[in-house]
Amino acid sequence: MIKKTSIQIFEEKKVRSVWNDDEEKWYFSVLDVVEVLTDSANPTDYFKKMRKRDPELAEYVGTNCPHIEMMTPTGEKRKTIAGDTVAIFRIIQSIPSPKAEPFKQWMAEVASNRVDQMQDPELSIEQAVMDYKRLGYSDNWINQRIKSIEVRKSLTDEWKRCGVEEMQFATLTDIITRTWSGKTTKEYKQYKGLKKRISATI
Structure with missing residues (x-):
């Protein structure tokens, strides 16, 4: 399984992501997404409360969101909860944020850009x-x-x-x-x- 770690930029904020060559799709850091959409100073706590309030979401995340190694702000690799596009869309449904729709469009662009870059590496x-x-x-x-x-x-x-x-x-x-x-x-x-x-x- 070949994974390529990247940092995507949404409205000047960083969203860690990993491209899985075998599955040909992105996995995004769930906590980064939560932070971007909520502006929370503690996205870990915010997401924990989300799952506690919504058992269905908690079950979905447990089944569909693996822990994947990504870079921390200090440059270390640590496992963090991540989701593919479908999983992130499901999580976004539980976050009341005016940024939700723009973020979905941004994710679609990221996926499209990756396909273009595979065909033309100079675009990367x-x-x-x-x-x-x-x-x-x-x-x-x-x-x-x-x-x-x-x-x-x-x-x-x-x-x-x-x-x-x-x-x-x-x-x-x-x-x-x-x-x-x-x-x-x-x-x-x-x-x-x-x-x-x-x-x-x-």
């Missing part, structure tokens, strides 16, 4: 540039980031060609990073204050 880079600009990054930072993504992709493509399993990519990356920096990838990111943002895949 263009989307990343636009997202970075919306987040306020300088052109120089964006250029460096895109170059690093391209280098990373070339490296992983070569590893695949040599028969390296994807589960070994992180280990190889750690070895490379430790060789020139003396730190693991995680330690180096913490040292530099770097956080994975948009369309970054490990």
